[in-house]
Amino acid sequence: MGGSIGGMITAAYLSKYFKRITIIESDDVVSDTLLKSTPQDILDYRCRLESPTSLGRSGVSQIYQLHVLEGEGYNILIELFPHLKDKLLNTYGVRTYSLKTELRFEANGQLLNKNLTEDLFWLCIDRFTLEIVLRQELCIKFPDKIEWKSNSRVTNLIADRPMNIVKGVTYRCKHNVGSPSCDLYGDFIVDCTGRNSSSTKWLKEEFDLIVPTEQMHYGGGYVTFIGERFKTGDPIIDSMAIGGCTVNAPTRNTGIYVSPIRTIKTTGDNSSGILSTLGCHCVNSEFPPSDSYENLLEWAKDYLPSEYYTMLKSTKVIGPLVPYRRAINERKFVKSLGNKWPQNFILLGDTLCTFNPQYGQGMTHACRLARELNKIFNENYHQLKDISYIFNRRASPISEGCWLVSTANDWKTPTLKVIKTDQNGKVQVYQRDNDSTTNTNSTDSKMQTPLMIRFLQWYNFWFLQCASKSGRMSTDFLRVINQHSSPFSLLKPNNLLAVCHAAFMSYFH
Ligand SMILES: Cc1cc2nc3c(=O)[nH]c(=O)nc-3n(C[C@H](O)[C@H](O)[C@H](O)COP(=O)(O)OP(=O)(O)OC[C@H]3O[C@@H](n4cnc5c(N)ncnc54)[C@H](O)[C@@H]3O)c2cc1C
Structure with a gap:
């Protein structure tokens, strides 16, 4: 259920163990418009449209927001799709960046030391492109094994309550209003429908099971846009390809990140030759404005360290200023339910745990959970009926680490x-x-x-x-x-x- 980052990575891993995998996705993600789009098309959509809804993609409301792919997530993608890196580098103008030489990062008011003892690399790409390219790769690699039911929304679980098993799902095609719902049975069902998943509601209705949860509302908000950076004349700012400063509540409740997404042919002598995503963010509901760039600049003057104001002043905006104001931390404590949790069903990715996006953990967390699920299947000695409990147990420390990183601040x-x-x-x-x-x-x-x-x-x-x-x-x-x-x-x-x-x-x- 859900064909975004979590759903696709899980399907790729599980393809080794199942004869057939069906991804039910509520958006029209395998349309020719998205699947056959060229690198330039994707960039045009991203820079021209206020949102990808008109292309049939509305299910991931944060898809235009600044996303960094952390190192472990990158390793997992490359393990699953070894050709992905070359494809992105050669066709999409995407690059990997060295955190030793190209990062300037201020965490809680402290600038990290440049003399790293190990170099770490980031694949810098915008989320919209990454998702489309991953889907293209998945379709090429598993043309027969993975079937997509797109434009189809899961509406409930098919439960065998006395046996405590989820046996399948009910879904409805979104195209035909009033169409009857269909049942799809499966041996193992993974909910990757993201932060607005209905699983807790379905589990209550079908199994009378209440999932313990914790939500933290910290007034998080983003405004993201794509820009071409021009030289400011300040070597410290100009040498910073990736970077930014985190919020440092309660003294400074605002921050900014900058991450390159594509190299371009330069349009002027002073151009950096890269397009970047720039994301201003906040906690405590001190939201950056998104009505005009002038107002965002005024805000930056008051709310960000001066070097970022200088950087923003010499950035040419290409595309809309996209706001996001619904970020929260939310964790579902599925492990604590032990054997009450139904068999053959798990939550994975944002469905299981959602983090403050300012720590950039969500996609990598989803990839790590999918890799853990792969390990459990690969161990070969577990019975299918036990896998959901084992997964809930082993997913818990992965989510816990990310949860502490987000929530401590x-x-x-x-x-x-x-x-x-x-x-x-x-x-x-x-x-x-x-x-x-x-x-x-x-x-x-x-x-x-x-x-x-x-x-x-x-x-x-x-x-x-x-x-x-x-x-x-x-x-x-x-x-x-x-x-x-x-x-x-x-x-x-x-x-x-x-x-x-x-x-x-x-x-x-
Ligand atoms: C502002 C912002 C910035 C972020 N920045 C970063 C970052 O820098 N780095 C990072 O790693 N993460 C970041 N994240 C988090 C990241 O976006 C998520 O962690 C990631 O998208 C989770 O992937 P997922 O597959 O679990 O869920 P999602 O990406 O939310 O995908 C859910 C999918 O399920 C589909 N769906 C929903 N309901 C149904 C249904 N009933 N039936 C069928 N399909 C359904 C949706 O259409 C969608 O395709 C950010 C999040 C936000 C909000």
């Missing part, structure tokens, strides 16, 4: 709202209003930042102070950001010593 948002639903359906809503916290729904205790998160915030602060002076610690940090290493690797003894030393020296002074 989001807990600092002055107007944070947290909504928790437990296994019995009891909902608790906590709203922080600057310094005070109210629990709007029950007699329970007030919202407290969990002890673990408070420790991580403290540790992160001192870690980044040290990393700004240390190439080794900056490398460790970037390995976590790229999902090559777990966030807990930052606690290894030499880092812990450096952090404690820096903190104690500061307290003594």
Whole structure:
């Protein structure tokens, strides 16, 4: 269910174990318009249309927003589609960028040290192009095994409640209004329908199962556009191909990222020769304006470090300013349901866990979950009926790492709202209003930042102070950001010593 990043990567991995795979996708994603589009067509659509809805693609509302593909996600794509890199490099003007020489990145107010001890690379591409090219590759590689039912929306699960098994799904073709719904049975069903998945509703209706969830509303927003960057005359800014600064709540609730997407033939002496996506973002509902570039520039002058204002001033905008204001963190604690979880059915990608996009984790998280599922099938000794429980158990630490990376900072948002639903359906809503916290729904205790998160915030602060002076610690940090290493690797003894030393020296002074 769902034929975007998560659905496609899962289908590619599972093609080894199943005779036939059907992807049910609510948008018309395998139309000739999208599937046969040339690199130039894709760029034209991206720069000319306010959204891809007119092309039949409306199901991923963030598709035009700035996306970075973290290193581990890139490794997974290349493992599955070995020719993808050459194709993108040779036909799409896409490049890989070295984080050692082409990145300038300020995390929580600290600039990472340039002297990395290991070079890491990013494939810089816009999300719209990546998705279309991946789909083309999938169709070429598995023409017979993977069948697409596009323009078809899943409307429910087919459940065998006494046996606790999901046996299939009901879907309806979107083209014909009033058309009857169809049933499709399958041995294993994966929900990759993204952040607005209806699975929790279906599980309640069909199995009377309540999935415990946690939502964090931190007032996240984006405005993304494509621009051609021109030289500013400042070598520091001009040498930065990829980079930006994160928010640093509560003192600075706004940030910006810049990521190249294609090299182009230059239109002027001063052009950088690359098109980039530029994304201004915020927490605490301090949204960047999207009504005009002049207003965005005014906003940048007040809300971003001055070098980014300089960069934006010398950027030629190509295409619409696209806003996004619905970002939240949401996690479904499926592991805690143990054997109550139905057999032969899993949630994967954003359906399982959605993160603050400012940490760029979502696509790589989906790829890593799909790879874990592949490992479970590959181990060969599990029975099909056990795979959903095993997956829920093994997916949990993957989601947990990303969840901590996102939420540790989001807990600092002055107007944070947290909504928790437990296994019995009891909902608790906590709203922080600057310094005070109210629990709007029950007699329970007030919202407290969990002890673990408070420790991580403290540790992160001192870690980044040290990393700004240390190439080794900056490398460790970037390995976590790229999902090559777990966030807990930052606690290894030499880092812990450096952090404690820096903190104690500061307290003594
Ligand atoms: C503003 C923003 C910026 C982001 N930036 C980054 C970034 O820099 N790096 C990064 O890695 N991630 C980023 N993300 C997250 C990333 O977009 C998601 O993690 C990723 O798209 C998840 O992929 P998915 O396949 O799980 O879900 P989705 O991409 O949401 O795909 C769901 C698919 O299911 C289909 N569908 C939905 N309902 C049904 C149904 N009932 N029946 C059939 N089909 C259905 C949809 O049409 C869609 O194709 C960002 C997100 C946002 C909001």
